[in-house]
Amino acid sequence: MDNEVTPEYKKAIITLLYQLADDDYLFSYRGSEWLGLAPHIEEDVAFSSITQDTMGHAKLYYTLLEELGEGAVDSLAQLRPKEERCNSLLVERPNGEGYYKEAPNYDWGYAVARNFIYTTSKKAKMDALKASSYAPIREVAVKISTELYYHQMHWTTWFTQLFTATEKSRSRMITALQEVIKDAGDLLSYGKAASHITSCELIEQEAAVKKRWLAIVTPTFKAVEIAIPVLPKPIMNGRNGQHTDDLTSAIETMSEVYRSDLTASW
Numbered sequence: 001m002d003n004e005v006t007p008e009y010k011k012a013i014i015t016l017l018y019q020l021a022d023d024d025y026l027f028s029y030r031g032s033e034w035l036g037l038a039p040h041i042e043e044d045v046a047f048s049s050i051t052q053d054t055m056g057h058a059k060l061y062y063t064l065l066e067e068l069g070e071g072a073v074d075s076l077a078q079l080r081p082k083e084e085r086c087n088s089l090l091v092e093r094p095n096g097e098g099y100y101k102e103a104p105n106y107d108w109g110y111a112v113a114r115n116f117i118y119t120t121s122k123k124a125k126m127d128a129l130k131a132s133s134y135a136p137i138r139e140v141a142v143k144i145s146t147e148l149y150y151h152q153m154h155w156t157t158w159f160t161q162l163f164t165a166t167e168k169s170r171s172r173m174i175t176a177l178q179e180v181i182k183d184a185g186d187l188l189s190y191g192k193a194a195s196h197i198t199s200c201e202l203i204e205q206e207a208a209v210k211k212r213w214l215a216i217v218t219p220t221f222k223a224v225e226i227a228i229p230v231l232p233k234p235i236m237n238g239r240n241g242q243h244t245d246d247l248t249s250a251i252e253t254m255s256e257v258y259r260s261d262l263t264a265s266w
Helices: 007-032 041-067 073-078 108-129 135-164 167-182 191-199 206-223 245-254 256-260
Strands: 096-099 102-106
Touching: 007 041, 007 073, 007 108, 007 135, 007 191, 007 245, 041 073, 041 135, 073 245, 073 256, 102 108, 108 135, 108 167, 108 206, 135 167, 135 206, 245 256
Parallel strands: none
Antiparallel strands: 096 102
């Protein structure tokens, strides 16, 4: 039986939903910047499809927040300043030097490493959310898991291929993975609200989800013959509203059209 939605329980739900929504929203934005820039046309189509799916996942979470009285979906996604965002640092980082419209010099190895780490961590969370005490979250987790299966398979294939193709590609992937891991310390964190979220049984404790993640990634790391990276203790924690200027610029770009006419129906 689901818990009664008391004010404290509702607060925990909202906090967790913002973390999940903001993660997928920023992750899909960074993915969208690869449109037309992927290594080949088949990957351009596949990556675009994954990005579209992920934006849909973010909308599911924002819709639940709207139903809980937090505001309209589009406003939640596009108008909140960086201090109110709860996404992990990893998803706000740029794809590389340059700007999408002006001489982008993006790193495909970094994109693959980030997407692999993010997608496997998301898989661990979705599995943990399937036993959530809040029915709407359980239902969303089941729905997302269907698409996530293919996302994980896609990025695991790329990750493995680039690590095993040539010595040069392996070396570049090792460097890319190191850069990704530097910003992954808060990826499986719930921030300062952790005890509140887990005491409400909305999701498993951080340690349990990390154990799930390790079980997911271990076969791949064994296959490419490198040690499983240790997620560092976060110096900055995006779950607590601590972000870089990369997020500020991302929000400005993402919301440019929406902010141009707040009365329009998009």
